[in-house]
Amino acid sequence: MKLITAIIKPHQLDEVKEALEAFGVAGMTISEASGYGRQRGHSEVYRGAEYTVDFVPKVRLEVLVDDVDSSDVLEVILKAAQTGRIGDGKIWSVPVDEVVRVRTGERGVDAL
């Protein structure tokens, strides 16, 4: 099994979610995140004093998938999240040892 984590633009979230649902992913977790990459942050001005805001708002999306689906899911997220402009984010996947569904105690792929 794999954990796929995507850092995406907040306003791309709905598209990504719909694309994952269409693919057949049963669930996902999101959290609000802040960060920057090569695009850096932006500047804001308050009463003439300029501030550089490095951390810009992002959404972190996490989804657990079976090994066979992982590269397809990654592609689905990539297509839906891409705008082609700076700040589109990143996607990565890592191997997962064990997954347990809390309600039933099912383990492994059955718990996905």
Next chain:
Amino acid sequence: MPFAAEPPVINEAATAFMLIASSMVLLMTPGLALFYGGMTRSKSVLNMMMMSFGALAAVGIIYVLWGYSMSFGNLQDGTSDIAGIFANPFHLFGLGDLTGPDGPRLIDPFGVGVFIPEYIYVGFQLTFAVITVALISGAIADRVKFSTWMTFAVIWVTIVYFPLAHMVWGGGLLSGSENGLSAKLFGATDGVANVLPIDFAGGTVVHINAGAAGLALALVVGKRLGFGKVAMRPHNLPLVMIGAGLLWFGWFGFNAGSELAADGVASAVWLNTTVATCAAAIGWLLVEKVRDGHPTSLGAASGVVAGLVAITPACGALSPVGSIILGVVAGGLSALAVGLKYKFGYDDSLDVVGVHLVAGLWGTIGAGLLATSTGLFYGGGWDQLVLQILIALISLVLSLVLTYAIAMGLKATLGWRISEDEESEGIDQTEHAESAYEIGGFAASSGRSTTHRPAVPAEQAEGANA
């Protein structure tokens, strides 16, 4: 005046108007709490708002005890003041004498035959004292012991505000009375100075005074940790905008109410207040657009306040078009002035100096240019302008010097600053044991009550600790 042959008759229209106007001015202080609170960081918004509410609570009481007596206690009873500086604080201490055998005493402060109960005149003036003290707090955000602030409020309003209110409005040195400065400079006719100082609603008493006091406090108290290095962004601009809106609404009570009657002058004042404020918002935004590239919401809210400040002394003397000119200049000047603190290195955190002192000076002096009766631009000659500059500068120096002395005294005794650890953790937590927002949502709202904890059997409690 009290010497009329017929007993004075209450003017009920004016009384109703003053009850409403006083309530509106009172609302300005909670409005100011929002305006200031939104501009601080989220870890110190409650302390910022508490400085306003604290000033409201403390000064409200003191005003009734000795404030009114010190400022206006001489108006009705022909008692003399002390060298034109303040009236006897004990003459009307606690307002004991205001209800006579015929019911509440009436007063006609301008001697024009409009009598209102003295109680509501006290109330109206009380709200002015409160907001003036609260305004100062913007200079010392995030870093001051609440107990020292409350002590300062009591001492400052007594030593600085009450005397200045007496000097300008209570027939003292800066008023148009025959013992005042103007009468000495330009002569007097029938007991009234030939050139009357213009301060309709408090450019000197409220705004120059609070602005200069803010500067003195910022100098004595010192900078916030990380001032000029760390980003200290306003944490909630919608709060700032709500606060600016409430201030604007309350300010109609402040300015129009200062006519002490519901009449034509009050109506003109209402209109002048509105257009000057609109113009100042435009003035501030224009400066921002040209200088920074973006017109900001904080700029609009700040421009509104700068315009209200500038029109305060002048609102009874200008035409609507004159008010627009006064306002647009006020907004532009203040927008340029708020950057000075970085140049000179004083941490006037929320720009009490840049907004209240600068716009207050401009409004008071600008009245000498734009007053339709006596202003320089209307062919009135130089006298009014010279007098306006004098009363503005005297108020400035008086407030700056006295506030500096009070602040140094408090620094040596109670101390102003919370510790560096407390300041970086956040003053809301360390001074008030509260946090404004549940940052982190459910994680912040978890936790247990440690005051009203149900009694736990001993063995179970031990088990929990194991």
